Amino acid sequence: MSGERYETTIGKTRLVLLQGDITTQEVEAIVNAANRELTPGGGVSGAIHRAGGPEVTKAAAAIRREKGPLATGEAVITPGGNLPAKWVIHTVGPVWHGGDKGEPELLAKAYRSCLELAVARGIKTIAFPSISTGVYGYPVEKAAPVALRAIREFLEKHPGGLSEVRMVLFSQGDFAAYLRAWEGLAEAN
Numbered sequence: 659m660s661g662e663r664y665e666t667t668i669g670k671t672r673l674v675l676l677q678g679d680i681t682t683q684e685v686e687a688i689v690n691a692a693n694r695e696l697t698p699g700g701g702v703s704g705a706i707h708r709a710g711g712p713e714v715t716k717a718a719a720a721i722r723r724e725k726g727p728l729a730t731g732e733a734v735i736t737p738g739g740n741l742p743a744k745w746v747i748h749t750v751g752p753v754w755h756g757g758d759k760g761e762p763e764l765l766a767k768a769y770r771s772c773l774e775l776a777v778a779r780g781i782k783t784i785a786f787p788s789i790s791t792g793v794y795g796y797p798v799e800k801a802a803p804v805a806l807r808a809i810r811e812f813l814e815k816h817p818g819g820l821s822e823v824r825m826v827l828f829s830q831g832d833f834a835a836y837l838r839a840w841e842g843l844a845e846a847n
């Protein structure tokens with residue numbers, strides 16, 4: 659059921675694709691596919707808030723009060739509370755409206771914003787879920803190449819900034835889609 663894993667390197671950074679649960683990852687920061695209100699909600703966000711506990715939820719609520727709703731593609735950071743990860747980086751992916759409403763650009767921006775925030779904070783290891791491909795309806799086979807290209811481009815521009823970027827895919831099907839997308843990107847080069 660779980661345990662699928664693929665690993666490669668981009669410059670000095672390890673890129674790992676694995677099937678698993680993001681809330682148990684032992685990395686410095688995990689990314690939350692948040693909603694604009696930064697409330698727990700369901701899906702991966704609900705799981706992260708449950709596992710992280712009130713410290714995560716209260717910090718997210720304080721940011722919401724101070725800054726208003728988070729714009730799609732932007733990212734903010736809170737402590738990780740009871741999670742193994744020290745930090746949670748919350749970003750809002752685009753809702754899928756058919757693909758011609760700027761969804762790929764916004765999805766790439768969400769990954770980039772998280773990576774920029776991580777590097778700015780000196781975070782070396784980060785794990786992402788498959789942003790937007792649950793309730794937000796982005797087809798996973800379309801999201802995977804956008805996500806991986808955004809990560810690869812960032813790492814090529816910021817060599818040495820991060821030691822590991824992990825994509826944590828919840829289902830075997832999502833893992834397979836990301837692996838296929840990675841192989842497709844590698845072939846296109």
Ligand code: ADP
Pocket residue numbers: 678679680681691692700701702703705751787788789790791792793794795796826827828829832
């Ligand atoms: P969005 O609203 O951005 O679509 P969702 O939480 O609905 O976010 O789904 C994003 C992805 O996260 C989906 O592929 C879902 O299967 C996955 N997911 C749900 N729970 C977890 C978890 N504990 N760890 C990793 N991924 C998860």
